[in-house]
Amino acid sequence: MPELPEVETTLRGIKPYLLNNTIQDIVVRNPSLRWPVPVEQLSLLKGCIVSSLSRRAKYVLIHTQNGSLILHLGMSGSVRIVDSSLEPGKHDHVDIVLNSGKSIRFNDPRRFGCLLFSSSDPLKHQLINHLGPEPLSDEFDAEYLYKQSRNRSVAVKNFIMDGKVVVGVGNIYASESLFLSGIRPTIAANKISKPRYEKLVASIKQVLSKAIESGGTSLRDFTQSDGKPGYFGQELRVYGKEGDPCPRCGAKIKQIVIGQRSSFYCAKCQR
DNA sequence: ACGAAGCCCTGCAAGC
DNA sequence: TGCTTGCAGGGCTTCG
Numbered sequence: 001m002p003e004l005p006e007v008e009t010t011l012r013g014i015k016p017y018l019l020n021n022t023i024q025d026i027v028v029r030n031p032s033l034r035w036p037v038p039v040e041q042l043s044l045l046k047g048c049i050v051s052s053l054s055r056r057a058k059y060v061l062i063h064t065q066n067g068s069l070i071l072h073l074g075m076s077g078s079v080r081i082v083d084s085s086l087e088p089g090k091h092d093h094v095d096i097v098l099n100s101g102k103s104i105r106f107n108d109p110r111r112f113g114c115l116l117f118s119s120s121d122p123l124k125h126q127l128i129n130h131l132g133p134e135p136l137s138d139e140f141d142a143e144y145l146y147k148q149s150r151n152r153s154v155a156v157k158n159f160i161m162d163g164k165v166v167v168g169v170g171n172i173y174a175s176e177s178l179f180l181s182g183i184r185p186t187i188a189a190n191k192i193s194k195p196r197y198e199k200l201v202a203s204i205k206q207v208l209s210k211a212i213e214s215g216g217t218s219l220r221d222f223t224q225s226d227g228k229p230g231y232f233g234q235e236l237r238v239y240g241k242e243g244d245p246c247p248r249c250g251a252k253i254k255q256i257v258i259g260q261r262s263s264f265y266c267a268k269c270q271r
Numbered sequence: 272a273c274g275a276a277g278c279c280c281t282g283c284a285a286g287c
Numbered sequence: 288t289g290c291t292t293g294c295a296g297g298g299c300t301t302c303g
Contacts, residue, residue, distance in 0.1 A: 003297095034279075034298085058297080075296045076281075091281090110280045112297060127299085154274065163298070171296065260276075261296070277301075286292080 002073040004135070004168030005211035007058045010079055014104055017081050018050045018062060022099040030093040034074060034114040037094065041117040045069070057131050057167035061122050062096075068122040069096075074112025080105050132166045135204050140166055142198040149189040149197070156192055157185035158259045160204065169204060172239045173211065175264045177203040179238045184270040185263045186256070238264040 002010065023045050031037035048064035055061065062069040073079075084103040088095070094115055096104040106115065118125050133139040148165050149156075157178060160169050169177065178185045180203035183196060192200075237247050242255035246266035255264050 072297085074280095074298090108280095109282065110296085112280065152273080158274090161297095259274090262294095273303105275301105275303085278299090279297105282295095284292100284294085287290085 002058065002075070002077065003170035003173055003211070004058055004208055005173075005215045007060060007073060007168075008055060008212050009215035010073065011053060011055050011060050014060075014079060014081065015053050017098065017100070017102055018053060018096075018104065021050055023048050023050065023064065023096060024099045025095075025097040027095040027097060027103075028093070029088065029095075030111075033093065033108065033111050034072070035116065037115050038117050041067075041119075042069070042115075044117070044119075056123060056128055057134070057163065058170075059122075059128060063122075067117055067119045070114070070116040070118055070122050070125060070127070071106070072114045074108055074110060074114070076110040077106065077108035077113035080107070130164060132162075132164050135166050135168050135208055140201065140205075142194060142201045145201055146194045146197045149192065152189040154189055155186050155258050156183060156189045156200075157261075157263055159189035160200070161259075161261075166204075168208065171261050171263075172236065173204070173207050175239045176207050176237060179265060179270060180207060182270055184267075185258055185265050238266065240264065 025046055026042045028037050028039050028042070031039055044066050045064055048066050050062055050064055052063045053061065054063070058072060060071040062071065082103050082105045084095070084097050084101055088105065089107070091107050091109045092105050093108060093111070094106040106113070116125070122128060133144070145166070149159060152159055157174050159165060160177070161171065161174050175185065177200060181196065181199040183192065183200060238253050241253045241264060244253050245251070246253055246269055249266065249268050251266055251268040253264055254267055255262055257263065
């Protein structure tokens, strides 16, 4: 379940191995991901040097002169750095083989992830071009969020998880951010005042940046076989804590379903 | 235009 | 112990 911090950490982890290195081959063992892997197009990248890497929302973008790779980890995807000779395991669907003898190995049991190709600017790709601002950018502020919310009657939790509003706020961090800002997840987005959106924006930024920090430490070594996402080890206050005492007031954390996703909150602290 | 629901997929946990 | 069932979730797609 990689959320934005895990994706950012993944990007940082693979960067040293990819940047300025040559792609020798891209081996696709199973093209049936969220969308079919375009094997033919990917072969255009053979022999290309990776000129830069970036991230947009939860997409990792790998740029070369001949085009870019667009990688999404879905909810069960992960990558590792391996010796290219290492025998692939179950669900190791794609290898980006490098001249260095190393490979970036993509594993995704549930195959909700994707690997796509873009011959021009990947930010113009149709999966990406309509997305809202990055949560950690200056563009994402209370003024913006308040304005966006005025004609939206959806629950605020769904609202902040809407990629057209803001990207990278997944189910876990949505619950956490709302807890930090004292806002009940079920409240309609258009019923929330601007001062409360100030708090919410600050909480989202805080939760995500802290997670990136801790992800950076727990995921430092991408050559380890158990490069598990880091958020398990970090301090979640309400997510998955149904029945536990609220860390602020001690009341029992509640679990409800909003928009077919489980949500956690404190009925006393969050109004 | 918006909002709600459906769908893809596998691993794991719970129930029998 | 071994089956079946249900649940989890990102985000696009479809339906109302």
